[in-house]
Amino acid sequence: MRGARISRWLIAVPMALLALATIYPLVFTANAAMKTRRDYILDRFSLADSLRWDNIVTAWTSAGTARYFVNSVIVVAGAVALLLLLGSMAGFALSHFRFRGSKALLLGCLAALFVPFQVIMVPLVRTMADTGLVDTYPGLILAYVAQFLPFTIYLMASYYSTIPSEIVDAARIDGNSTYGVYRRIMLPMGRPALLSVGVLNALFCWNDVLIALLMMPSAEHRTLMVGVTSLRGQYSADIPTFASGVLIAAVPVLTIYLFFQRRIADAVTAGSTKG
Template sequence: MNILPRKLKISWLIVHLLLIAYSITVVYPAILVIFNSFKSTQEIFSSPYGLPKSFSFINYVNAWNEANFGVYFKNSVFVTLVSVFLVLLVASLAAYVLARFKFKGSFVIFFVFLLGLMLPIRLAIIPLYILVRDLGLLDTYTGLILVYVASGLSFSIFILYTFFKSIPEEMVEAAKIEGANSFQIYYKIMLPLVRPALSTVAIFNFMSFWNDFFFPYILIKDEALYTVPVGITSFFGEYTTDWSLLFAGLALSIIPVLIVFFVMSKQFIEGLTAGAIK
């Protein structure tokens, strides 16, 4: 009688130990970056794993003002927020139509979107670069934002389509009886019901766009338009590197991701676990 509970306890103990070990491997580098951001370059080399002698914010001030990190940070915030908003808008509209309306070719359109999950957009970087160049969108926010929106649509539509599909048809019929049109049903009924999915899509895309180095490096050559991942590379000198400014910049770049996750963590977890518990 006690064998099964004992095995379950052992299994749960192993799972928790693995999760703790994984958490340490994820959190420790971030803590190390934060501690080193308060040190001078000399102190980083002499004591890379120790606590800083003093918690001075001079490195952050210098990184923000003298190393142009403030410009890179503002560029990333603008590009990322606009891209996430457009992905949520376009993906939610497309998923709503594909999930709730039946018309000729709807499955083909949905399948085309799913192809984006199987074929990474980076494989098409040469024709993509030529397209952006011919449209005159190189070295512009617009070109980078459009590429981000295109890269995020497949995953976002796939997630939102599943949630829209799971909403009972009776709710839609009741809204139609009350006189609501299709857009009102989408805006006032559907979107509030799929809020966990919207949060999941927003967080995944925010992290992807914020941390992306590849597309800004290819499509942006004007340093005034650099985003954080590309801008940080300017901290590396040809012969020397100011590691104190580099770690301060890395610490600053972590803050928006943490803020977004903590603000939307409840909805994010609900989105991931939806359907797992009845």
């Protein structure tokens, strides 16, 4: 009994410290965003006297965060929609069709997960520049799809492989074509996986800085994370306004995580299922 109690403490204490190290920067940022510049300079670690929204309004309007926010929403929505469409189709094909090279393709998707973006960064940007897609929404959407599609295909194939092939055979006997099986059987049954993978891809795309920085060089088309990063130099003497921009960028991510944390956990463990 004593040993079990000690074991629980050995797990609880490091987890509590890890949670504190994660939560404290968020609390510090939110507290700094509520201070005036003078209050922050005098004592950056003290609690704000009251809730002041002036810095957040300034970051949203004067600093251009509103435009960056809209850019991110457009790009993330387009990339996630295309990733789910292509990933679900490819996952269905690789999990329920046996053709020459199907296993090699699935292993190729798995191997692509281990290729850092820095390896393909230069040829990707050159290809996009040659096709006139740099500094455009479609260009950044396609770059995100190229980067995160192997992950999406692998997870969808892992999930679809748990669906018995007898269901697919029965649907074909009923007269469904391959597309009919995908639309009437696989899409409805794959909703839990689609939601999980969609949430993860949305977080990946929303939090990205490197790809967006390369693909969207102009200030007009910057995504939110790139825009907030640029605020560090623009408002280096006004940390509360910069903290407000960081807070605006973090709120959507925290909201998604709080509402879909179970789905995120399911997506992370999906690769361990039968496949």
